[in-house]
Amino acid sequence: xxxxxxxxxxxxxxxxxxxxxxxxxxxxxxxxxxxxxxxxxxxxxxxxxxxxxxxxxxxxxxxxxxxxxxxxxxxxxxxxxxxxxxxxxxxxxxxxxxxxxxxxxxxxxxxxxxxxxxxxxxxxxxxxxxxxxxxxxxxxxxxxxxxxxxxxxxxxxxxxxxxxxxxxxxxxxxxxxxxxxxxxxxxxxxxxxxxxxxxxxxxxxxxxxxxxxxxxxxxxxxxxxxxxxxxxxxxxxxxxxxxxxxxxxxxxxxxxxxxxxxxxx
Amino acid sequence: xxxxxxxxxxxxxxxxxxxxxxxxxxxxxxxxxxxxxxxxxxxxxxxxxxxxxxxxxxxxxxxxxxxxxxxxxxxxxxxxxxxxxxxxxxxxxxxxxxxxxxxxxxxxxxxxxxxxxxxxxxxxxxxxxxxxxxxxxxxxxxxxxxxxxxxxxxxxxxxxxxxxxxxxxxxxxxxxxxxxxxxxxxx
Numbered sequence: 001x002x003x004x005x006x007x008x009x010x011x012x013x014x015x016x017x018x019x020x021x022x023x024x025x026x027x028x029x030x031x032x033x034x035x036x037x038x039x040x041x042x043x044x045x046x047x048x049x050x051x052x053x054x055x056x057x058x059x060x061x062x063x064x065x066x067x068x069x070x071x072x073x074x075x076x077x078x079x080x081x082x083x084x085x086x087x088x089x090x091x092x093x094x095x096x097x098x099x100x101x102x103x104x105x106x107x108x109x110x111x112x113x114x115x116x117x118x119x120x121x122x123x124x125x126x127x128x129x130x131x132x133x134x135x136x137x138x139x140x141x142x143x144x145x146x147x148x149x150x151x152x153x154x155x156x157x158x159x160x161x162x163x164x165x166x167x168x169x170x171x172x173x174x175x176x177x178x179x180x181x182x183x184x185x186x187x188x189x190x191x192x193x194x195x196x197x198x199x200x201x202x203x204x205x206x207x208x209x210x211x212x213x214x215x216x217x218x219x220x221x222x223x224x225x226x227x228x229x230x231x232x233x234x235x236x237x238x239x240x241x242x243x244x245x246x247x248x249x250x251x252x253x254x255x256x257x258x259x260x261x262x263x264x265x
Numbered sequence: 266x267x268x269x270x271x272x273x274x275x276x277x278x279x280x281x282x283x284x285x286x287x288x289x290x291x292x293x294x295x296x297x298x299x300x301x302x303x304x305x306x307x308x309x310x311x312x313x314x315x316x317x318x319x320x321x322x323x324x325x326x327x328x329x330x331x332x333x334x335x336x337x338x339x340x341x342x343x344x345x346x347x348x349x350x351x352x353x354x355x356x357x358x359x360x361x362x363x364x365x366x367x368x369x370x371x372x373x374x375x376x377x378x379x380x381x382x383x384x385x386x387x388x389x390x391x392x393x394x395x396x397x398x399x400x401x402x403x404x405x406x407x408x409x410x411x412x413x414x415x416x417x418x419x420x421x422x423x424x425x426x427x428x429x430x431x432x433x434x435x436x437x438x439x440x441x442x443x444x445x446x447x448x449x450x451x452x
Binding site: 025032033050088091093094095097175176 | 286311313319327329333335376379
């Protein structure tokens with residue numbers, strides 16, 4: 001049962017509430033749906049809506065997005081147009097008006113497509129903890145999680161150079177569907193060879209994951225179907241069964257969607 | 266935690282309510298203010314039948330603790346019509362047969378309204394994307410998309426918009442075939 005919902009007016013006040021055992025509420029699109037679905041024990045929430053954590057700041061190539069910024073705000077920002085395809089593939093407009101950037105980092109799979117995109121962009125998180133502010137690579141946070149009471153305040157990354165960011169999502173329906181396989185990549189080709197590659201996957205493990213094995217196969221190699229097929233064999237994936245697809249199907253179609261993401265066909 | 270006094274601007278008028286922590290915006294609309302337009306469907310944000318506008322954005326009101334939106338502006342389907350005069354989107358839904366059982370209609374119209382407020386000249390694809398979170402089990406969506414496009418044209422004051430004329434149903438006089446004489450076996 002929901003015993004309290006606090007709406008603190010600053011990140012520090014929000015963190016103090018988390019430290020006291022409250023659970024963070026971003027847009028509520030995952031948490032509130034669960035609370036509506038089943039009765040549970042007493043629960044205290046701290047809403048981040050008024051905590052001063054919204055906003056998008058772009059200085060040159062450096063992008064900083066407040067943790068409680070909504071997906072709709074990202075969708076509307078022309079400076080972040082490379083994320084538009086990713087964001088519009090997530091849920092529906094009435095959900096994206098609520099769902100937040102930081103919420104997407106922690107939502108269970110097969111959701112969290114923006115997290116995959118941000119992992120490919122090598123994002124870092126500003127985290128407010130008991131010891132003050134610190135910065136954490138997103139990759140470490142999606143792997144290990146945060147300490148109890150930690151509050152993500154901002155996501156930072158370098159904007160990708162033009163035409164270097166790829167996002168591809170296979171889903172049951174073209175709109176408003178969880179992921180079967182999600183591929184996000186930052187890739188640079190020089191002289192016909194892959195000069196830089198950072199690859200993140202959704203739908204293929206319990207959390208979004210970096211495909212470090214595929215990156216090693218691709219780096220320095222020509223970008224063609226044969227190399228991409230080998231890259232798709234290079235990581236240990238642990239796909240799962242859900243209403244969207246079976247684990248078998250996800251594993252079976254991953255090479256196809258990696259190829260479509262990187263080669264466009 | 267005690268209940269809290271929450272103020273929202275509801276369809277243009279400031280309204281107060283006493284809310285428990287678990288009171289959602291949808292519950293407040295239906296149970297406190299008696300506005301039954303927004304529907305409780307899935308309570309998961311998946312069906313869109315509870316869609317209202319929050320500070321101009323379409324939102325699924327079932328997922329919002331109302332205490333978190335204190336001071337916000339909320340628009341519901343009840344705020345669209347001017348007395349007995351339907352607004353353009355509502356009228357287009359009537360004209361184009363875009364509603365059947367009606368359960369999804371308020372949410373569908375609020376999603377469409379949000380789209381037209383931001384994009385007065387949407388493409389068919391824009392409409393499809395705007396209503397992708399609103400489930401309709403009756404219409405097959407095509408009449409809804411047509412209605413939203415027609416409402417957009419009407420809002421723009423496009424004189425080329427034909428107001429569909431509803432054909433007067435002609436009820437044919439049923440002709441009952443004469444019952445054949447019973448055969449010997451039936452007798």
